[in-house]
Amino acid sequence: MGSLGRMLEHKMPFYLFYCRDIEDRESAAQIRRELLPDHLGYVERNMSRYAVAGPNRDKDAAYRSSTFVIKADSFAEADEVMQGDPYVEGGLYQEILNVEFVPMAGDWVGGAAWKL
Template sequence: MSEPKTSPRLEQPCFLVICRDGENSAQKRTQFLKGHLDHVEKNWEKYVTAGPVRIPGSEPLVGSVFLVLADTLNEAKALMEGDPYIASGMYETIEYLEFTNSVGRFIGGKIWESAEAVAERAAGGPTKLSKGEQ
């Protein structure tokens, strides 16, 4: 396996949105599918990735996960509230967490130069970068 190259951090904040289905979600998924797909296609550039989730080994969907690029939490919530799946009350719970894209295929490698370079952030230190820092 190859070593990951160092990639720049995303300039815009990213929010992990975890949505868990409520009762009658299968019916609402069918009813609001076209509107949901229209919404995500219209706004596709605001998503790092998104999709439904299942319990491993099971077929039924139990929710959805979205990685949303937005300048603020309120902006991320406004985007999500425009999705018919959310507007219809399909999800029982919706959780928003700020997320740092740190390593993987989607970002083309890793964002750190060395363990020492990210030690302060890993220990809960500041997450905002100074000018010129990657």
């Protein structure tokens, strides 16, 4: 059974954050470059909180957004993790969409959750 499958057994909630970069592409790229070491350090210090995290590329292979799936007991707890990220604090994102994410199938889940 995969690690997500084990977490599903314990009913650990997941919260998905889709973070869209600011429209000014040059400024966004500059923020990403300048804050990357701090951002990565923050992620490393909070690694146990992330089910998965990473940037998203557009059709031109340019970074335009990021996705984070955070393990937490509540939305407020997950949001606290997000708000502490240097990319958030540094103004990289113009919009952060968030929802509770329920992983039900796939490699990360260890198959089909309804069969685990």
